[in-house]
Amino acid sequence: MYTIRNRFRGYLPVVVDIETGGFNARTDAVLEMAACVIEMDEQGWVSPGELIARHIEPFPGSHLDPKALEFNGIKPDHPLRMAVPEAQAYREICQPIRAAMKASGCRRAILVGHNPAFDLGFLNALIQRTGFKRSPFHPFSSFDTATMAGLAYGQTVLARAVQAAELDWNQDDAHSARYDTERTAALFCQIVNFWHEVAGVPESVRYNSEG
Secondary structure: OOOHHHHHHOEEEEEEEEEEOOOOOEOOOOEEEEEEEEEEOOOEEEEEEEEEEEOOOOOOOOEHHHHHHHHHOHHHHOOOOOEOOOHHHHHHHHHHHHHHHHHOOOEEEEEOOHHHHHHHHHHHHHHHOOOOOOOOOEEEEEEEEEHHHHHHHHOOOHHHHHHHOOOOOOOHOOOOOHHHHHHHHHHHHHHHHHHHHHOOOHHHHOOOOOO
């Protein structure tokens, strides 16, 4: 029997995308965040699980770069955004992650992202800024789907990698945290499942459900 705990050395992969008001994690606002827990069946195939997303209010004194807002299309003051403070958003996003960790026996979540240094930098800045206690994510380790896709398909741009994997891509929906998380999760699972089919995994991962 396969378990996700054994497959990823006790880590639960969680795909994350963060949309921001700029590139400086210390000064620029987090505007959207989405997370998708990865699941595994007893045969070892992975699939996207629950996805949760939140629109987020810019933190007090944060910077908003007009070029970044033009790129991601976010209008921070739009009355229909239903944005919440970043501490509340992260707390709500963490709830299903913690539940999945408990159910799977994983000791920590590991962020999966497309060029995840950007997302992890903003996530760690948010955690520090809000004084958030016991974040489920490892503070510096991550899985990078840009690297994985470069190996598997010769493509590192998310849109091109998704299309090279013969998955659906809608450019009109791109650069929202929810959509990019959904597509990154599909890409991650496609690559992991391809490896599982072609190369398999070590015997300890395959059979040792207590490892």
